[in-house]
């Protein structure tokens with residue numbers, strides 16, 4: 140693994156996420172194979188790796204949605220999994236967990252109640268989260284009538300509802316058009332400036348370039364961790380795509 144490590148802020152308090160020697164097996168095969176990683180407060184942290192390398196499994200283990208077979212996970216200093224932590228982070232899964240027969244607003248109200256949001260605050264948060272993803276005009280439409288991209292945007296809005304200090308986003312911009320993608324990235328940058336820690340998986344190289352640090356995963360192992368600039372310098376690459384390939388990444392199949 141690369142020895143490069145850098146934090147965006149230089150803050151050295153407790154990490155937001157700390158993974159220690161994580162192993163996750165499916166059918167005897169180690170899909171995560173001894174992963175140790177720290178994500179610091181306020182970082183925009185990208186997970187990169189070929190299809191099937193273990194990124195989704197890793198974010199599920201991080202958030203306590205899945206449980207590691209070996210190793211430990213701490214989030215905001217708490218050992219995971221822990222149910223009460225659900226209110227402290229926002230999670231956007233790769234496949235949308237939405238109720239198709241309900242309207243977007245009804246979906247949002249349901250998730251808001253899980254986060255303990257009520258009354259005027261709930262209305263305000265629903266409005267602001269849907270504004271971020273450009274769906275305010277579609278609040279009262281049944282989600283079953285949404286396009287794939289609109290469902291992704293609604294899932295992102297749900298993850299933002301309770302203004303969590305940590306956002307974990309699994310391929311947040313897949314199926315979202317370039318204009319909206321840009322505006323979503325602007326919002327993510329704003330949140331990060333406001334102190335939110337953001338961990339995301341991506342296959343999009345210009346998104347990877349916007350991260351403070353990247354972790355490259357291959358066959359369930361970390362092959363490098365560092366800032367985009369450091370990873371490029373380490374491999375003598377001009378672009379993050381070249382660095383990614385040089386460090387053992389691959390093109391999505």
Ligand SMILES: Nc1ncnc2c1ncn2[C@@H]1O[C@H](COP(=O)(O)OP(=O)(O)OP(=O)(O)O)[C@@H](O)[C@H]1O
Pocket residue numbers: 165166170188189190191192193194195196197233
């Ligand atoms: N519940 C499961 N049961 C069995 N195998 C699984 C399970 N979940 C994931 N896997 C396997 O673990 C490996 C890693 O999958 P994962 O979804 O974490 O990869 P990924 O890097 O997120 O891929 P992609 O970029 O395509 O989303 C794959 O081989 C996948 O088939």
